[in-house]
Amino acid sequence: MAVNEDALAYHHPLYDLMLNVPGLAVGLAPVDRLLTWGLKNSLWVFPMATSCCGIEYMAASASRVDIDRMGTIPRASPRQADVMLVAGTITVKMAPRVKRLWDQMPEPKWCIAMGSCAISGDFYRNLYSVVPGIDTFLPVDVYVPGCPPNPEAVMHGLLRLQEKVEAARAGHPVNAEPPPELFGAISPSLPRLTDQNRPPELSEEQVQASLTVVPEGDPGEVPVDLTPPSIPGALPDGVSTELAPLLKDRFGVAEIPADAPPLVPAERHVELAATLKALGYRQLVFVAASHHPAKKDGEAEAFEVAYALRTVGAGSKVASWRVRVPATESVPTLTPTFAGADWQEREQFDLVGVRFSGHPDLRRVMLPENWEGHPLRRDYPADHAAAPWR
Amino acid sequence: MTLFAWLSSILVAVIVLTVTAFGLWWERKLAGRMQSRLGPTIVGPIGLFQPIADLLKLVQKEPIIPQRADRALFWLAPPLTTLFALLVAALVPFGPKLAPANIDVGVPLIIALGGLALIPVWMAGWASHNKYALLGAMRAVAQSVSYGVPLVLTALVPVILAGSMNLNSIVAWQHRHHWLVVWPVFLGLPAFILFILAMLAEANRIPFDIPEAESELVAGVSTEYTGMHFGFIYLAEYVHTLVGSAVASTLFLGGWDGPFGPSVLWMVLKTCLLFSVLYWLRWSLVRLRADQLMALAWKWLVPAGLALVLLAAVWTQTPWGR
Amino acid sequence: MGYLLDGLKSMWTTALNAIRPPFTQEFPKVLRPHPERYHTSFALLHDETGDEACTGCGACARICPSQVITVKLGKRESAITQKKRGYADDFTLDLTACLVCELCVQVCPTDAIVMLKVPELPGFRREDLVLSMPRLYENEKSKPLGWSNATKLMAMQDPKAGAAKPEPSKETAPAPAAAGAAS
Numbered sequence: 001m002a003v004n005e006d007a008l009a010y011h012h013p014l015y016d017l018m019l020n021v022p023g024l025a026v027g028l029a030p031v032d033r034l035l036t037w038g039l040k041n042s043l044w045v046f047p048m049a050t051s052c053c054g055i056e057y058m059a060a061s062a063s064r065v066d067i068d069r070m071g072t073i074p075r076a077s078p079r080q081a082d083v084m085l086v087a088g089t090i091t092v093k094m095a096p097r098v099k100r101l102w103d104q105m106p107e108p109k110w111c112i113a114m115g116s117c118a119i120s121g122d123f124y125r126n127l128y129s130v131v132p133g134i135d136t137f138l139p140v141d142v143y144v145p146g147c148p149p150n151p152e153a154v155m156h157g158l159l160r161l162q163e164k165v166e167a168a169r170a171g172h173p174v175n176a177e178p179p180p181e182l183f184g185a186i187s188p189s190l191p192r193l194t195d196q197n198r199p200p201e202l203s204e205e206q207v208q209a210s211l212t213v214v215p216e217g218d219p220g221e222v223p224v225d226l227t228p229p230s231i232p233g234a235l236p237d238g239v240s241t242e243l244a245p246l247l248k249d250r251f252g253v254a255e256i257p258a259d260a261p262p263l264v265p266a267e268r269h270v271e272l273a274a275t276l277k278a279l280g281y282r283q284l285v286f287v288a289a290s291h292h293p294a295k296k297d298g299e300a301e302a303f304e305v306a307y308a309l310r311t312v313g314a315g316s317k318v319a320s321w322r323v324r325v326p327a328t329e330s331v332p333t334l335t336p337t338f339a340g341a342d343w344q345e346r347e348q349f350d351l352v353g354v355r356f357s358g359h360p361d362l363r364r365v366m367l368p369e370n371w372e373g374h375p376l377r378r379d380y381p382a383d384h385a386a387a388p389w390r
Numbered sequence: 391m392t393l394f395a396w397l398s399s400i401l402v403a404v405i406v407l408t409v410t411a412f413g414l415w416w417e418r419k420l421a422g423r424m425q426s427r428l429g430p431t432i433v434g435p436i437g438l439f440q441p442i443a444d445l446l447k448l449v450q451k452e453p454i455i456p457q458r459a460d461r462a463l464f465w466l467a468p469p470l471t472t473l474f475a476l477l478v479a480a481l482v483p484f485g486p487k488l489a490p491a492n493i494d495v496g497v498p499l500i501i502a503l504g505g506l507a508l509i510p511v512w513m514a515g516w517a518s519h520n521k522y523a524l525l526g527a528m529r530a531v532a533q534s535v536s537y538g539v540p541l542v543l544t545a546l547v548p549v550i551l552a553g554s555m556n557l558n559s560i561v562a563w564q565h566r567h568h569w570l571v572v573w574p575v576f577l578g579l580p581a582f583i584l585f586i587l588a589m590l591a592e593a594n595r596i597p598f599d600i601p602e603a604e605s606e607l608v609a610g611v612s613t614e615y616t617g618m619h620f621g622f623i624y625l626a627e628y629v630h631t632l633v634g635s636a637v638a639s640t641l642f643l644g645g646w647d648g649p650f651g652p653s654v655l656w657m658v659l660k661t662c663l664l665f666s667v668l669y670w671l672r673w674s675l676v677r678l679r680a681d682q683l684m685a686l687a688w689k690w691l692v693p694a695g696l697a698l699v700l701l702a703a704v705w706t707q708t709p710w711g712r
Numbered sequence: 713m714g715y716l717l718d719g720l721k722s723m724w725t726t727a728l729n730a731i732r733p734p735f736t737q738e739f740p741k742v743l744r745p746h747p748e749r750y751h752t753s754f755a756l757l758h759d760e761t762g763d764e765a766c767t768g769c770g771a772c773a774r775i776c777p778s779q780v781i782t783v784k785l786g787k788r789e790s791a792i793t794q795k796k797r798g799y800a801d802d803f804t805l806d807l808t809a810c811l812v813c814e815l816c817v818q819v820c821p822t823d824a825i826v827m828l829k830v831p832e833l834p835g836f837r838r839e840d841l842v843l844s845m846p847r848l849y850e851n852e853k854s855k856p857l858g859w860s861n862a863t864k865l866m867a868m869q870d871p872k873a874g875a876a877k878p879e880p881s882k883e884t885a886p887a888p889a890a891a892g893a894a895s
């Protein structure tokens with residue numbers, strides 16, 4: 001059942017002739033053996049090296065192990081390669097590219113999954129951004145265990161692949177028997193390519209339907225009071241002492257917690273940022289959003305966005321505050337005041353799903369455009385079944 | 391054309407292709423040793439059957455033509471690259487009587503055929519409908535046009551000194567007098583080095599291999615080619631180098647001339663030695679940038695070539711060179 | 713000019729390399745000697761009475777960073793000592809996602825799980841890399857065991873005793889399992 005159907009799909013015209021003309025196959029058996037010998041002794045590798053396993057692959061090509069001894073050379077173009085060696089973690093954003101490069105390789109072709117990340121996603125396998133094993137979208141022929149496998153193991157994997165090539169041509173594919181049910185074995189959160197119950201691929205409409213981002217209106221001019229209040233500097237650890245009196249006097253914030261940034265009303269936080277900028281806090285350090293799902297005691301679903309600014313130069317002071325909005329509303333953007341807020345707010349939108357009203361270009365920045373949902377929300381399912389690389 | 395010419399041409403083509411195939415093996419062995427590796431050892435005795443395995447593999451690969459490629463040109467270009475590279479081999483004399491085509495305009499014809507080899511490269515780059523292939527082809531054309539000039543100039547030095555454009559006569563002149571690199575050394579040696587440099591650039595080999603710079607252009611002209619099409623382009627490069635070494639040893643190293651033994655032996659020996667030296671260069675040097683490449687051609691090689699031609703003309707009028 | 717000098721220098725280097733003996737150790741035939749602490753795969757051990765050492769406590773499963781160990785605890789009377797004790801009814805270590813961090817070895821209270829000096833074979837299916845309980849006990853018999861076990865690793869961390877040194881073992885020779893598999 002787990003026969004690699006894809007690898008058998010293409011036949012060379014010469015090969016088809018051999019199979020179809022009666023008697024020819026018997027006469028040409030030595031020729032077939034010769035061709036198989038050529039095929040297995042000239043495995044040119046397309047290294048799909050994304051992380052640390054790639055270093056071990058390079059070591060395998062270098063002097064100590066030297067896979068050139070068995071005729072394996074790296075090719076930069078997938079058109080001339082026979083083996084795709086996937087070495088390293090494949091993220092969801094990388095997976096479509098890997099698939100595309102795989103499709104560009106000519107038949108007959110093979111794939112080696114090198115190292116735990118490529119085989120199963122390793123301990124990133126439940127992460128939203130990592131493919132739980134490349135066999136969910138590529139037909140893998142050899143799995144090389146290790147984290148990372150040492151250079152000898154790479155060569156060992158290629159030698160095992162030679163065994164497989166020879167066995168497949170001889171008519172008894174090596175992994176013909178169905179996989180046994182094993183107690184405790186990790187099963188990927190997505191169906192593998194060899195699984196029978198694999199759902200059909202996503203249609204283009206489904207992908208497009210998930211792109212539902214509409215930027216909202218322009219916030220217009222924000223009235224700003226630029227008179228610098230006379231406030232002393234900061235605590236020894238750099239946390240500004242200017243912020244608390246400023247918030248109390250001018251923004252009517254009563255509660256200044258000792259262990260967290262103070263909460264500022266969402267409609268006035270742009271004004272606060274502009275005031276602080278006039279005070280010398282000229283650098284936006286971070287924008288970080290968090291998701292708070294609805295609670296049983298009636299507290300509604302909400303987002304909190306924390307901002308931090310700092311002064312530039314020696315004796316730098318940091319001022320930070322929070323903004324809390326219900327999940328249905330949006331936070332006014334800081335982009336007109338701080339250009340650096342642009343991508344940072346995009347990132348928070350991408351991962352958490354907070355809307356920033358007035359943002360000039362609220363698109364996804366890290367995840368693929370056709371991603372569904374926002375992975376850092378508390379209610380995001382870890383084994384999200386609608387992954388877009390399939 | 392006589393039967394002898396036909397047969398000898400075919401024989402030469404077969405010999406050159408076979409030698410090239412094992413040249414591939416030899417290069418990989420040499421490269422391996424230069425990098426403290428072994429090179430191919432597993433396939434056949436000391437890896438000797440590696441090129442055969444590669445060939446058998448390439449024949450079996452699926453021929454892919456990109457959807458928007460120019461089909462006719464795409465199919466035609468790779469065999470033509472090998473063919474044009476092979477054509478030159480027919481002109482090289484392997485002995486006093488052993489030249490498949492012994493013609494009086496040998497030197498210009500060789501250079502013309504070398505220039506002709508550009509056309510299939512450009513065809514391949516254009517037909518692939520791939521930006522990397524097109525960029526590679528453009529670089530190859532620009533480079534070959536530039537380096538064609540010093541190639542012609544340096545090839546003129548033996549022509550002027552020997553007073554003939556017939557390759558066999560040039561070798562015969564060297565047989566009567568002395569090898570060109572030996573005397574006049576101030577003419578022969580620089581002309582030989584310049585010729586080798588220009589020839590490497592014409593064949594797109596390291597250090598002049600920007601047309602297929604892997605770090606920039608995936609695989610240059612051959613990016614979209616699979617299977618045996620790629621095999622032809624790959625082969626053409628090696629044939630080009632091999633034939634180039636044969637031409638260089640004919641023009642400057644005395645060709646088939648040797649102190650004893652059969653003439654063919656000496657020719658093969660010199661060619662293989664030069665071939666190995668070129669691979670030594672290939673696995674030692676780094677790639678030149680495009681602007682450095684052009685500067686080298688137009689600022690240094692062309693003036694030097696012109697000076698050498700002038701000097702050769704003067705030398706023939708002196709009592710020592712007459 | 714700089715290019716010329718550097719080029720000549722690198723040509724000298726490659727020429728020297730070509731006449732020196734190469735570094736290559738021909739892998740399937742010759743196995744590179746590994747360091748004492750080299751560890752790749754796993755085995756479960758029997759204790760000195762010949763009973764299974766694993767008590768099924770599940771400490772390894774809890775500490776595993778990538779959660780590849782699954783243990784099923786069972787209680788029964790030992791066939792050898794006639795005492796009632798814990799056993800692992802089933803035990804699986806899935807190498808497909810293993811980090812080779814050796815934490816499971818370090819926390820084992822009975823020194824039951826250790827690591828091997830030879831790697832597992834590359835497999836044709838994911839299931840080929842799952843170490844089930846029979847495979848783990850088979851590894852104990854057939855493959856060279858690594859240096860470390862829980863007692864030695866914990867002793868290394870004792871500030872008074874000082875770091876324990878791996879004693880040089882006799883068998884740095886090629887491991888039979890890997891050599892046989894490569895053929």
